[in-house]
Amino acid sequence: MNAPLVEKIASGDTILYLDGVSVSFDGFKALNGLSFYVEAGELRAIIGPNGAGKTTMMDVITGKTKPDEGMVLFKNHTDLTRLDETRIANLGIGRKFQKPTVFENHTVFENLELALAGDRRAVSALFFRLSGEDQDRISEVMEIIVLSAMRTRLAGELSHGQKQWLEIGMLLMQDPELLLIDEPAAGMTDSETAQTAVMLKDISKNHSVVVVEHDMTFIRSLESRVTVLHEGSVLAEGSLDTVQQNERVIEVYLGR
Numbered sequence: 001m002n003a004p005l006v007e008k009i010a011s012g013d014t015i016l017y018l019d020g021v022s023v024s025f026d027g028f029k030a031l032n033g034l035s036f037y038v039e040a041g042e043l044r045a046i047i048g049p050n051g052a053g054k055t056t057m058m059d060v061i062t063g064k065t066k067p068d069e070g071m072v073l074f075k076n077h078t079d080l081t082r083l084d085e086t087r088i089a090n091l092g093i094g095r096k097f098q099k100p101t102v103f104e105n106h107t108v109f110e111n112l113e114l115a116l117a118g119d120r121r122a123v124s125a126l127f128f129r130l131s132g133e134d135q136d137r138i139s140e141v142m143e144i145i146v147l148s149a150m151r152t153r154l155a156g157e158l159s160h161g162q163k164q165w166l167e168i169g170m171l172l173m174q175d176p177e178l179l180l181i182d183e184p185a186a187g188m189t190d191s192e193t194a195q196t197a198v199m200l201k202d203i204s205k206n207h208s209v210v211v212v213e214h215d216m217t218f219i220r221s222l223e224s225r226v227t228v229l230h231e232g233s234v235l236a237e238g239s240l241d242t243v244q245q246n247e248r249v250i251e252v253y254l255g256r
Contacts (some may be wrong), residue, residue, distance in 0.1 A: 014076060015034060015040040015178055015208045016061065021070030022232070025054050031067065032232035038178075041074075043204035045219050045240075046212045048229035049253045053211045057229070058180050062095050074178070094176035098183040100163040104156030108147050108166060111155050112138045115170035124129040137173070144202060145169040161192030165199065167183040178208045184216040197221035216240070216254075227251065 016038040018206055023031040031053045038044050038130040046054055059065035061072060063085040073082040079243065080088055116134060130138075145165040150158065155166055165186055171179055185193045197218055202214050204224075213219055219226060219240055226243050228236040230253065236246040243249050 010187055013039055015042075015074065016202075017071075017073040017076070017169055017180045017209070018061075019059075019071045019073075020065045021060060021072060023053075023067050025064060031060065034070070034229075034233050036227055036237065038208060038210060041204070042203060043209045043217075043222060043224040045224050045226045046213070046227060046229060047214065047219060047243075047253070048212060048235070051231075052229040053232040054229055055182070056232075058182065058212065061088075061180060061243035062093060076140060079217075082111075089174075090251075092175070093180070094171040094174055094178070095180040096167050096171055096182060096184070097162075098186055100160070101168050102155040102158075102163050102165045102170070104107065105154065107152050107154055108142065108158070110174050111166055112141055112167060112169055113175035128239050132233050141169045141172050145199065157191075159192070161188040161196070164188065164192075166194070168199070168203075172203065176207065178210070179203065180190075181209060181211045183213055184211065185213055194221065195216050232234045237239060 014037045018037070019035050021031050021034040022029065034053065034057060046057070048054055049219075051114065056065060060067050061080060063083055069080055070081070072082050074091060078091060083091075086206060103114060106114065108232065113130065113134075139148070141152055145168055147162060147165060147169065149160065155163065158166060168181065168184070184196050184200070188196065194216065198209060200222060203209055211222065211224075226240050227234060228243050228249050234241045235252065236249050243255060
């Protein structure tokens with residue numbers, strides 16, 4: 001564990017910390033001693049060429065994949081490598097995959113209602129009624145994801161970008177402390193992409209957000225710290241301008 005990371009852990013201001021994380025699939029090293037941290041309340045962008053380890057990194061954080069070695073700490077004390085996916089989600093880590101998965105035959109409002117945190121199983125679900133507080137929360141989230149005017153629209157009628165926003169809203173309904181967002185700008189129009197950047201910056205005022213993305217224009221609009229992955233480890237880190245001027249980053253990623 002290197003000294004700067006130790007200092008960050010000691011100061012108590014990290015929400016996510018990976019140290020020496022390695023994952024191999026049939027001899028291929030998807031992650032190779034990956035180490036970095038995300039500060040509490042930070043918006044972080046993760047970029048890198050295909051095969052750099054971005055998806056595997058998110059799989060490890062959410063418990064879908066167990067690393068061969070290394071440690072993944074949430075809020076400085078919980079080692080996520082020892083927990084399954086359900087327990088990790090219940091800790092307050094939400095993940096949005098690249099392809100939106102919403103309930104297309106339900107309205108925007110109903111999708112957010114279904115995503116409400118809490119015990120919605122069996123008898124509890126049978127007698128479930130929205131409280132005034134719940135309705136206020138749904139209205140608040142609809143404002144954040146700019147779908148208030150679509151509250152009664154079926155999710156299947158939304159554009160691709162709006163479905164992406166709705167799924168982000170469904171994550172927010174569960175009130176996670178950390179959101180992992182995979183390629184949110186993929187397939188969006190220019191205006192939707194710009195709105196998504198504004199949205200994520202707004203969300204990061206109350207949540208920590210890690211965004212994996214390829215669109216450099218979108219990354220720049222996030223105005224966040226950028227981590228560049230290559231061959232399963234960190235190649236460079238800093239502002240977008242800083243990493244774009246890094247010769248190794250140009251060689252293995254941006255110059256392609």
